Amino acid sequence: MGRIKGITVTLIGKTKNGRDDFGHPIYENTEIQVDNVLVVPASTEDVTNQLNLTGKKVAYTLGIPKGDKNEWKDREVRFFGRKWRTIGIPLEGIEEMMPLAWNKKVMVEAYE
Template identity: 60%
Template sequence: MEIQNVLVSPSTTQDVIDQLSLTGKKVSYTLAIPKKDTHKWVNTKVKFYGETWQTVGYPIEGIEELIPLDWNKKVMVERYG
């Protein structure tokens, strides 16, 4: 299933260090998920840039009404396979 309006950005150095320390997984990208999205983002495989990725941890979610833009969740991914 394709999800529209997902932003993809490289994970920050601090995010990479934190996730490596906490989970032993090396995250590469952070996805910004649109408001109102109801998909499952825990231990989920996603595809972009012609590669398959696995989500790491739980999405971080902000209070939708307090965030002015279109996204209120972020989830980190590591390369799968």
């Protein structure tokens, strides 16, 4: 039996890069490579629930590895040669209580 292994995805983070003339923060996009992310097709139930709640169609659910401190809420993600957008707040479990290498999950929709 083989080990479960995720793929590397590119998370587009935002870095504060000064202020504009009105005092509002200016952000710059930065690419963050995140290794060992599980990518799983969304279940029919997840697709239906998110479509009813938010009007967004979920395509995949991402399993985020333990120890990851990146912000995943409302972010652009790139994998499989496409752009995706995260939906909602990631669900997070207690690291010590999760048996495998992942403790967060977040859903994504197609974004282009």
